[in-house]
Amino acid sequence: MKKSRLGVGANSALLLASVMTLAAGCAQESATSTGPAADTSVVDGEGNIRVPTDYRMPYQTLGTWAIAADTGKGSKEMHIVYASPGAAAAYQKTRQFPDGTVLVKEVYETQTADMTTGTVSHAQKLKGWFVMVKDSKNSHPGKPLWGDGWGWSWFDASNPTHTTSTDYKNDCQSCHTPAQATDWIYVNGYPVLQK
Numbered sequence: 001m002k003k004s005r006l007g008v009g010a011n012s013a014l015l016l017a018s019v020m021t022l023a024a025g026c027a028q029e030s031a032t033s034t035g036p037a038a039d040t041s042v043v044d045g046e047g048n049i050r051v052p053t054d055y056r057m058p059y060q061t062l063g064t065w066a067i068a069a070d071t072g073k074g075s076k077e078m079h080i081v082y083a084s085p086g087a088a089a090a091y092q093k094t095r096q097f098p099d100g101t102v103l104v105k106e107v108y109e110t111q112t113a114d115m116t117t118g119t120v121s122h123a124q125k126l127k128g129w130f131v132m133v134k135d136s137k138n139s140h141p142g143k144p145l146w147g148d149g150w151g152w153s154w155f156d157a158s159n160p161t162h163t164t165s166t167d168y169k170n171d172c173q174s175c176h177t178p179a180q181a182t183d184w185i186y187v188n189g190y191p192v193l194q195k
């Protein structure tokens with residue numbers, strides 16, 4: 001009896017050790033895979049932002065905005081918004097975007113035509129991207145494209161690696177003031193965040 005108990009004890013210790021190793025491995029893996037703050041493909045060491053490469057498949061589509069034509073029917077622009085992997089699920093739980101979250105807003109010129117469903121506009125020509133990177137820790141103090149918990153930049157379609165923005169306070173912030181209470185993001189446009 002005593003012997004068998006000892007045996008069980010030894011086995012459990014072994015099991016515990018391997019579970020701990022496994023857990024450590026998982027923790028390490030999730031630290032690298034959910035640590036988009038370290039995503040050097042979007043932010044370099046100097047805090048320069050670029051449009052993420054090949055984001056359309058791994059990123060999740062949050063929603064689309066249709067900007068009405070000044071005259072006549074249809075939309076003159078469509079804005080399609082994407083979030084980096086895991087951001088929407090985290091937002092559903094915490095009502096906050098985790099640090100490192102990348103939001104991409106594509107801006108398209110449209111084409112409007114009569115289709116069998118009615119008068120329909122669709123995305124036609126990409127004009128460029130708005131990109132925001134969540135940074136609650138204010139990791140880039142003194143950089144004019146970082147502040148209020150985000151990095152902010154616009155990119156012309158011809159140049160996804162170099163922003164034409166110079167200062168988010170002039171280039172972005174005033175237009176986002178109506179969304180200040182929701183961390184500057186127009187979350188009401190994104191069904192997947194509503195839950």
Ligand code: HEC
Nearest residue numbers: 065079103105130131132152153154165171172175185186
């Ligand atoms: C003319 C006003 C205006 C300016 C300037 C502006 N934004 Fe926005 N932005 C909006 C509005 C309104 C929306 C949501 C509706 C839409 O897309 O039309 C939005 C949406 C976004 C989104 C999608 C996430 C969200 O907030 O819903 C991103 C990303 C974004 N803007 C980034 C930027 C960045 C970065 C800048 C500066 C380089 C900027 N914006 C400048 C008005 C503006």
